[in-house]
Amino acid sequence: MKKVAIVLFVILFVAHHDFWFWDDKSLAFGVIPIGLAYHGFFSLAAATLWLFCSLFAWPKEIEAWADEGDDPAPVPAPASPPQASASKADASAPNDNQPPA
């Protein structure tokens, strides 16, 4: 599915350059210039692409990797090591980010 997502992205990337509406003054639905309407739909198509990616090409392995805890392989640090302990504490922190009523 990730390959399908990449192909869809490339198609959308190319479709952004709508040279066929470049000098078309007609109105879509009688209210909006056709070139602008096309790009409005392009935004919706982009959202649909990302919905597809979220449902079918989500990087689950990254999420699992982040939840594993620290990397077991020690790295010779050239500088101070990162604050690994903080990350575990943060990960387990309860959600207190709701705005006040």
Place this chain on the structure above:
Amino acid sequence: MEHLTTLLIIIGYFGVLIGLGIVSKMFFRGSSADYFVISRSVGSFLLLMSVFGTTMTGFALVGSTGEAYELGIGAYGLMASWSGLIHSAVFFAVGIRLWAAGKKYGYVTQCEYFRDRFQAPGIAYLLFPILVLLLIPYLLVGVIAAGRFLQATTSGMFEGEFFEVMLPNGNPSPLSGGLPPWIGGLIISCIVLFYIFFGGLRGAVWANTLQTLVFMVTGVIAFYVISTKLGGLEGAAKALADSPASDRMVREGHYGHLHFFSYFLIPLSVGMFPHLFQHWLTAKSAKTFRLTVVAHPIFIMIVWLPCILIGIWAAAQLGSIKIGDRARDDDQKFVHQRPGDRRCSAPCRRTRVLAAIMSSLDSQFMCLGTMFTNDIVVRLFGKDRFTDGQKVMIARCFIVAIVAVTFGCAAYLMGGNRSNSVFALGVWCFSGFAALFPITFAAVYWRRATKWGVYASILVTAAVWGVLFYRDIFAAGGSDGEHEKLIFGMMPVAIIFASSALAMWLVSLITKPPSDEVVAKFFPTKP
């Protein structure tokens, strides 16, 4: 009456922001992780609103209408629809991976991540000043624009020589009787400082959420009122089609094909914005990103489409201008002359622009304080030198200092009527951040990337950016500063980006690859 209504709305809005600052202080747990990244506990909705609010600046909201007024519908494709595709692509392909590394190893700044990823202890000392230099024009634009908006909003309310503004011809300006812009800038700076000083990034995220809701809802209301007064969508469109400004309905004559295409590089800047990096790290889980990734293009459309339509309708209603003339001082032009019911649309429009300005300012101030504390002070004195409480205090002190310096610079620029030159820097800052994007991309996808490749990329970016910036701003002998000069029909960012990527690639290939341990630490799966 219209101004008084706007002023009351804005005062109430400021009161709510101060209230949010007080309440977010009550939620503060006292740890530096809570102050800098809200203990990585932000849910989907708040992440969407804070990321979107931070991305949408007042510069974009005002500039989009002005750009459409002058150059037509192409402004949407150039900036909005490219951003809808590319921003979400960066959030999805890069943001989630950076969040994962941040969560796993406890990073709170970009430099911390790059330092470990590339085993480059000194990278912060090179990258920090560059990121600060690229952010400063944004901060200045925010404070100056906020000051100008408060001046326009309060015009005619005060009497006395102190509030008088004269035009070059000696007549009183319509802005006379308004708060001088430096006072407005001071008020905005103090309010933003209040809620980030006490609430940290939590205060900024809550405020961003409110600000995003405000500028989206007021935008829709203003658009409805204006379109209704113009005879509805159909009437406004017909008036445009029949007017001499009907060329605003197409891109022919306004944008070249390569210009239009190469603009896709500009939105890549979100991959290098330090304040967005910090917002990503606040996410509770990777799934939290889903709503942001999907809804971001739709939110951009909701905000930008009305701005573009109002811009092209205004060209029909107010009379066309020659290509090359700028529709600057949009506020004056559109607020005072735009058709429609100003009693409703002007307060809405002013409040939304102010909200958009403030939603970017707070995150930028906050991220500068975070970077200074973690990348400079803690690095210089050692991570065990300071307690958590001391780190928070250092960040707060630096934020106060940077707000004071920003305000001082903005007041100086506003005082001498030199502020227009700052607006010219906007797209150049985007270009600088976008040109550094290959570093972020290589960090998460290219195992062979080396620290020397990163250094080369940064230095080449600085050099090429500097040369092109000089050519555009200084060598041009006082350019109008509004449009960057194209190179072979392309945005200058194309050249800077290509140089940066090439330097990263070539130098990484000829230098010693990173150790297997480093690769294993940062790449969880096989390629």
